Amino acid sequence: MTQIDIQEILDIIKDDLSWFQPKNSPEKLQGGLLNYVWRVNGEPKPIIIKYFPPYIATVPEVFLDDRRMLIEARALQAFQTGGIFSTLNTNKIRPPQIYYADEVRKFLVMEDVADKNSLKVNYNWVLADSSGQEAGKLIGNFIGNLHDLSFSRTDLAEGFENFSIQKTRLDLQYRAIAPLLKDEEIEDYQILGDKVSQLGEKYLQKGKNVIMGDLWPTSIIPVADGLRIIDWELAHYGYPAQDLAHFAAHLWMKRERAQTKDEAEELDRMLDSFLDSYVCALGSHRQDILNSQEIIDCSLHFxxxxxxxxxxxxxxxxxxxxxxxNSSPIQKAVRTAVNHLRFPDNVTTFSSLVS
Structure with a gap:
């Protein structure tokens, strides 16, 4: 198992980050699933150090290509001043700034955008002051502009090639569906599982545009003046459904587990706002980005x-x-998923994406 000495990292970066003066020992943050992350308090502001091991940090026996670090670095650099995506940044929504990338030792140093000692962010940030609808609008507009700007850019396809990560997702997620449905005694489990496996195989190929790849509320950090989108290591040149349906699925699950009717309704408004704003951001590429197959793929990934x-x-x-x-919430989730698999072009979840 690969290990890394955080003090060694500080020694490596001290010359390149001469502007940063650490005040105390690095603090290992809790809540990360794939990587090891530390906060280092210092002047003029704290920094984040993120190490990408060649396995899942919380499940070390599962291999995960550490070249994902290069993808995250490339994505963050694209949002830096002068980068291909720099025009998408606003004070209200943007990724963190990147300060340093070590391609050999596989770690990044970046802006600290959170004010907590954990990487776990309560989903209820989307509900504060009834801000869910506004958050959905910000995120939908940002992702729509990202997809639109990168559409059919063959020069970006090579730089954001992330085959190994997509292969891992195929094995751990898409190919897992048939056995899961079989255990649930779904009669057409193999037919439905094959649909999802074929989707995962499609996602191994070069797609239409740059995809964030891990769009769920845990990757969206609330700050005083807006939102920051973190964790870009799963980014790739793929298909929009993987972003759209991923975020929609997590909002749906949170809605189903909401404690109050008001929370559930706010999450519904957030999803509606996200999808509507996404469509509005696409501009002249809308018909090519959101064709009928893409809508079907949204249902399958969802x-x-x-x-x-x-x-x-x-x-x-x-x-x-x-x-x-056999609990009611899980059985409802299974029924909902099966319905989307059986009738992917006849559900209303993504109807607002249809022209």
């Missing part, structure tokens, strides 16, 4: 994400953790 989070490998530590498989 279903796959719900299933792995409710009855699959990624249930632990999440919204449905601790619930019995």
């Amino acid at each position: 279903a796959a994400e719900i299933l792995v989070r409710t009855i699959g490998n990624f249930k632990a530590g999440y919204l449905y953790d601790g619930l019995a498989f």
Whole structure:
């Protein structure tokens, strides 16, 4: 198992970050799933150090290509001043700034955009002061502009090639669906599972535009003046559905687990605002980006994400953790997912994306 000495990192970066003066020892943050992350308090402001091991940090026996660090570095650099995506940054929404990248030792140093000692961010930030609708608008506009700006850019396809990560997702998520549905005694489990496996295989190929790749509320950090989007290591040149349906699936699950009617309704408004703002941001490329197959793929990925989070490998530590498989919330989630798999072009979840 690869290890890294955080003090060694500080020694490596001290010359390149001569403007930064550490005040105390690095603080290892809790809540990260894939990587090891530290906050270093100092002047003029704290920094984040993120190390990318060649495995999943919380499941060390599972290999995960550490070249994902290069993808995150490339994405963050693209948003820096003068970068290809720099025009998408606003005070209200942007990724963190990158300060240093070590391609050999696989770590990044970046802006600290959070004010907590944990990487876990309460989903309820989207509900503060009824801000869910505004947050949805910000995120939808940002992702729509990203997809639009990078559409059909073959020069970006090579730089954001992330085959190994997509292969891992195929193995851990898309190919897991048929066995999960079989365990749930879904009669057409193989047909439905094949649909999702074929989607995962499609996602191994070069797609249409740059995809953030891990768009869920945990990757969106609230700050005083807006939002910051972190964790770009799963970015790739892929298909819009993987961003759109991923975010939609997590908002749906949170809505289903909401404690009050007001929370549920605010999450519904957030999803509606996200999808509507996304469409508005696409401009002249809308018809090419959101063709009928893309809408179908949204339904398939939406279903796959719900299933792995409710009855699959990624249930632990999440919204449905601790619930019995025959419990009402999980059975509703399974029914919803199966409906999206059986009738992907006849559900209303993504109807606002249709011209």
